[in-house]
Amino acid sequence: MTLGHLQGKRVLVIDDSDAMRSQLQQTLSGAGCGRLLTVPNIRQALEALKAESFDIILCDYYLGESTDGQQFLEHLRTNDLISRHTLFIMITAEQGYQRVVQAAECAPDDYFLKPFTAAQFNARLHRVLEKQDALQAVSKATDRKDWLAVIRACDALLESGDRHAFEALKIKGSALLKLGRAGEAEALYRQVIATRALPWARHGLARALATQGDVQAASDVLEENIAEAPEHMASYELLSRLRQQSGDLGAALHVLERAQAVAPGTMARVRHLGDLALQAGRPEVAEQVLGEALQRHRFSPVREAADYARLAQSMTRQNKAKQALAPLVQAKREFRDEQSELLLSAHEVIALRGAGEANKAEQLMKGLIERAQHVMPGDTAMAIAEACYLTGHEQAGEKMLAHAVQNAPEDQRVHGQARAVLRAAGKSDEHGDALIETNQRQVILLNNEGVAKAESGDLEAAISLLSNAADRLPNNVLIVSNAALVIAKQMLVRGQDAELLRTCLRYRAAVAQQSPAHPKLQQIDTLLSRLRKPAAT
């Protein structure tokens, strides 16, 4: 069989075996690929992916490293490092590992079981490429996070009776949920289940039910799914989140521990489990799970500085502050960017205080306050706040907490963290509640002021106020969406401006990322669609 479909395609092969790389290279180079790159490990693959994009990634599952092909794929998908259009094919010698079903978005497009002849390989690849072609419109719309277009493209496939109908149904269900159309998603999943109770359909149904507020029914569906498909990891993860939202942290933790007993978790699940264990007052569980995972992935790019920070936190919570310094020192050697440095330093201050090294802690703290003046993720702000209170820098600590709350005013997790920091600093829960309430109010006042300026026609002042706030509080969707909206209004009045348009689209993308069904998105899009393109000169 010839591989006409490969004409002009860019292909990346990741395999630790020299022989396999050379075999695949030989077969693929004869098939007219536009670009073919073979690398022996994940590190080099990541470098290649930073420099260019590929249509097909062929990755061996067992890479002879601490991180396997599945972990690598998850890293790529969760960090948006590859397009949805990129085919990720897992080559595996053993069918056993794939029994663990990943969340749909982290599943490979296909598995090729070794060994295979060149003809078998070509035939399989041909099938996958056909599917890639059929789903092209869906994948492109998914990359743009344009869920309405995803649904339209899926409907077109379904109406034409395409062979990939079930794939189209799966993607459509997900897109409906992204848009908050949970009732329609529920109907779609029930329709699939009436044909066959596929695990992804039951998982989707549970998501739809939970979105509509029926947490009990959603939990029942998930328990049923786990009983019948015990290796459907996504069901454990969703069930755990539902238990967590209901406030039962112990039950949430227990669900993830059940999943962990079925299969060692991906880093995302380990992070979730670690977080949950810390919140549930079980630091020993967090220490064990994070310690094992970081040991397993010790040379892998799937790790983050925050993993080491959590590990250190789990140790200091058990009065093992001296031990907690070791992972932090190790992580500081590896993660040298500003955000990682701030986070790790904050935890180092906390560990140093716990270890009785007050002078060293104070020294580190001074530099930390100076550097922590700009935007930072919530966890970093919380860690710095805790370090501030421990070292007597109350004012700076309060400022950090204010920033964290204003950045995510409705986030219960942030509220819980803020209360915990204040409690540890000897403050009452009333103090914590007051801090949260004050900052929630402040951010609403700020937003209202911007909106009022816009309504009174002073769009420039509104843009200045809301853009500053949006840049300072990038996770606050209310502020960021209104900033995008007033910019779009301004352009409608004054005409299109390249710089303003870029800013507007950046804000829009931030809102879509955090809240795909946010009602302001449609308003922004309507205004943008009314902008006339500048006449060609």
Add this chain to the structure above:
Amino acid sequence: MSEVTDMLLTAAVHGVKNQLGELLWRLDARGDCLLEQRIALRCAQRLSSALLLWRSAQDQLALNLEAVDPHEMLDDLASEYQALFPDLQVVRVEPIPARSSPGWMFVDRTLLSMVLSDIVHNACRAARSRVSLRATDWQQGVCLEISDDGPGYPDAVLDTAGSALHAAAEGQTGLGLYLAGSVARAHRRQAQAGAIELCNAGGACFRMYLP
């Protein structure tokens, strides 16, 4: 088996399969070694079967069900084996006119491909000139049929029909049928479980019923 042993076993299988893969591709490049290619593939199948048997004994045959087009799966199998046995006619044939063509089947694609590859391989070895693959509707599910024009199954194999483990020990055919039976039975729909059936009708005929 401990986690370490499991890891070592996986690494060993990975190594052996890589080497078999390398061998296959080198033989392929020569272009005159089909028999040797078939032997290498057979070795890999035995290895996979042994692992599958072990997982099945550990009760680890959890299925990853997905919607699969039965014709597409049989087409792929037919073309793979046609390339390996060019002197035979390995083809997917249309369903019997009286019975309708199935739409989708809900199966574990990897497991099913694996056990069916083994059955097709055996059929190709036994056939005089032709191996036929066919998918037809069966109750609420699908019947997959693989038949050849060889000497047919020995009586002893027909008697056990892939259900007895001791028969599996008697060679790759027995093991392949035993695993095909296990994988079929693991596919269930409410109270109904999958099954296999063997018969001789102008050659060996293997049927797998999947609810």
